[in-house]
Amino acid sequence: MDALDERRKKILCAIIQSHIDFNIPIGSFFITQKFSLGLSSASIRNTMVKLEEQGYIMHPHTSAGRVPTEKGYRFYINALLEEKILSGGTEVSQELSARLIFTGKDNIRVVEEAAKTLSLYSHYLAIAIPPKTESILLKRIKFIKYEERKALAVLISEDGAVNNKIIELDKIYSQKQLDKAANYLNARFKGLTLTEVRGKITDQLYEDKTTCDQLIADLAALCREIIFSETDDLALNVLSGASNLTDFATMRQIKEILTAIEDKQFMLKLLNQLSNSLGTQVFVGVENVIPALKELSMVISTYNNRKYAGGAIGIIGPTRMNYKKLIPVVDYTAKALTKVLSG
Amino acid sequence: MDALDERRKKILCAIIQSHIDFNIPIGSFFITQKFSLGLSSASIRNTMVKLEEQGYIMHPHTSAGRVPTEKGYRFYINALLEEKILSGGTEVSQELSARLIFTGKDNIRVVEEAAKTLSLYSHYLAIAIPPKTESILLKRIKFIKYEERKALAVLISEDGAVNNKIIELDKIYSQKQLDKAANYLNARFKGLTLTEVRGKITDQLYEDKTTCDQLIADLAALCREIIFSETDDLALNVLSGASNLTDFATMRQIKEILTAIEDKQFMLKLLNQLSNSLGTQVFVGVENVIPALKELSMVISTYNNRKYAGGAIGIIGPTRMNYKKLIPVVDYTAKALTKVLSG
DNA sequence: AATTAGCACTCAAAAGTGAAGAGTGCTATT
DNA sequence: AATAGCACTCTTCACTTTTGAGTGCTAATT
Incomplete structure (x- = not known):
C-alpha cells in the first residue's frame, strides 16, 4: 500500500517543495497555481486524501492545507538522494569550493573552518565531531x-x-x-x-x-x-552558527540542542551511530537522536583522514530545510575535509 | 537630590530583593506582607512616589507595581559590594571551593573547569576569555x-x-x-x-x-x-552553560549573545575594557557592552597568571540575578584561577 | 506633622463574540 | 475519470467586555 503512482509522487513533491519554500500548510488550490499539473484543485484534493491515508501528509485541522509528515519527508529525501548520486553533486557552487581550500592550517582549524563555512552557507547550526581517541x-x-x-x-x-x-x-x-x-x-x-x-x-x-x-x-x-x-575530556566539539538557532528553533529546541552538544557522552554516542554507515545521512525529525526534537532535521556526513580515524560534520536545521541544496553541500564539505586531512 | 534616607533605602532594597526573588512588579501591599517595616501600604506608596521621582524605580503602567530601574540596581549592587568587601566574601560555600581545586590539568582545561563550575553554580551562562596575545x-x-x-x-x-x-x-x-x-x-x-x-x-x-x-x-x-x-583566530573563548540561556534570555537576546561571543573582535574589545579596572565588575544592563541587551547583566572578573597576562571570567544572566550570592562566587573563582595559574 | 483608611480610577490581561476567509469533502454533472 | 459547485468546518483576527491588581488622592486619625 506504500507504492505511489506518478501522480501521487508529483503532488507529494509539490506539497513538500511548497512547504519548504513558504512554510505554510499547502492547499489544493495553491498547488494548481504554483505548478502546472493539468489538474483541477478538486482532483488534487482527491489525491491528497489518498496521500493522507497512506501517511505521507497530514491535516492540522479541517480547513487547513496539508503538511508533510516525517514519512513524507523521508520519501522526498530518498528520491533526492537517488537523484544526487546520479548527478554526483558536481554542481556545488564555486563559492563553496573556493571557501573550502585550506592552506597552512592546523587540522583542528581546518575542521573549524569547514564548520564555519557550513553554517554561513546554510544559515543553520553546523557541528563537527572530531575523531575518536x-x-x-x-x-x-x-x-x-x-x-x-x-x-x-x-x-x-x-x-x-x-x-x-x-x-x-x-x-x-x-x-x-x-x-x-x-x-x-x-x-x-x-x-x-x-x-x-x-x-x-x-x-x-x-x-x-x-x-x-x-x-x-x-x-x-x-x-x-x-x-x-x-x-x-570533552572532545572539543566544534560549533558554528549557534546564533542562527534562534531563526529556526523554539526555545525548547534550543535548550535541547545546546544541552546535547555540551554532553560529551551524547556526542560520542552520536558519532558511533554515524560511523555504522558511510556517506551523507539525513535524520528527519531527529527524535531518534535527540528526543523531543521532532521538527528538526540533521544532515551529517563522516569524514576521515589517511588512517581511517573518523569524525563527523554536518548541520542541524528545521525539517523543512532546503535538502536539494544542502545535502550536496554537506557531502562536498565532508569530502573536501577528508581530502585535506589525508593529504 | 540623589541621597536616600534610611526609609527609602530599606524600601528600595525590599523592592529589588522581591523583584529578584519573584520576578514580578512589586506593589506596596506586597511589601507590607513580605517585610516587617511597620508601615502601611499607603506610606510605602508615598515613599515609592519619591523613589520614582529620583529614578530608582519605575512603573510599567498605572495599575502595576514597581520595577527597579538600572539606577536602582546600581545603587543596590554598590551597597552589596561595600558590604562584601568588608565581609571579604569568605563564606563562599565549601561546595564551590571544593570544585575549584584543579590538579594536574592544562591551563586551558583549568579555565574550562572554572567556567563550568560558574555555570553550574549560577545556572547562567559562564564565559571565559583567555589572555591576550x-x-x-x-x-x-x-x-x-x-x-x-x-x-x-x-x-x-x-x-x-x-x-x-x-x-x-x-x-x-x-x-x-x-x-x-x-x-x-x-x-x-x-x-x-x-x-x-x-x-x-x-x-x-x-x-x-x-x-x-x-x-x-x-x-x-x-x-x-x-x-x-x-x-x-578566534581566541577560543570558553563557554559553559549555554543551554541555560533559554531560562532567562529572550530569543532576541540569545541571538545577540551568541553572535557577540562568536565575534572575536568583540571579545577582544570587551577584554580590553575590563582590563582597565581590576577586580570583580558588574555591568547592569549590558547595553554599553552589547547593544540591545538591556535586561541582562554581567558579573565578570579579570584573572592573571604569574607574569600579568590577564584574561577574564564571569557570568551573564538576567539583571534580576542573585548578586548577593553570585558576586562573591565570581570573585572567588577568578582569584582561585589566578592562584593556580601563577603557581 | 506624619500616618493610614477609604475609595474612585486606570489599565493590562483574560475571556468572550462575531465576521471573514481558506480549504475541505461530498455530490451532481460533464 | 475529472471537475464544477456548494455546504460545512474551523482558524484567525479585530473588537468588546470583564476582571482585578495597584495606584493616587483625600479625608480621618494619631
Missing part, C-alpha cells in the same frame, strides 16, 4: 625540557593532531635523558592507537620496573595520564 | 622533526600555554639542524611578548638573510605566521 594512531612522543623539574610532553598523532601537557618530574633530568626515554617509548608505541597505547603502558610498566631506569617508567605513566585526560 | 611572554621555541620535510613548531609561553603547528620545509633538515635554529631564535626572543616577537622577526629577517643560513630565516618566518594565526 580509539582510532587515533600515535606517531611520535617527545619531551621538551621546560624548567628545572618540568617538561612538556608532546604526543603527535599520525594525522598531525598534537596533544601536549606540562608534566612535573621528581628529579632533574637533562634534555638528553629525556630524549633517550622518548626514543625508548617511540620504539614501543609508534603506530598503535591511543587506546592501545593506554592499555599497553600498564603492562609495559611492570616489565620495565626491573629492567629499565626509573625515568622511563615515570614518563610512561605520565603519557598514560595524558591519553586518559584526553579521552575523558 | 599581547601579554603572553615567550619562553621557548622548539622544532620537532615530524616527516621528511615536515616539522612541528612548538611555542611555549611563560605561563605554560603551548601553541603548535606543523610546518613544511623546503629542504630536508636533521633534528640537529632544527635544534640549532631553535637555539638561535630562543636566544633572541625569549622573554618577549608574542606581539613583540612578531614585530621583531620582521626586522631580524633582513639582518639574518645575509649573515645566517636560510633555515633560520625560514623558520623565523614560520614562527611569525604561527603567532599571526594565533592572534587572528
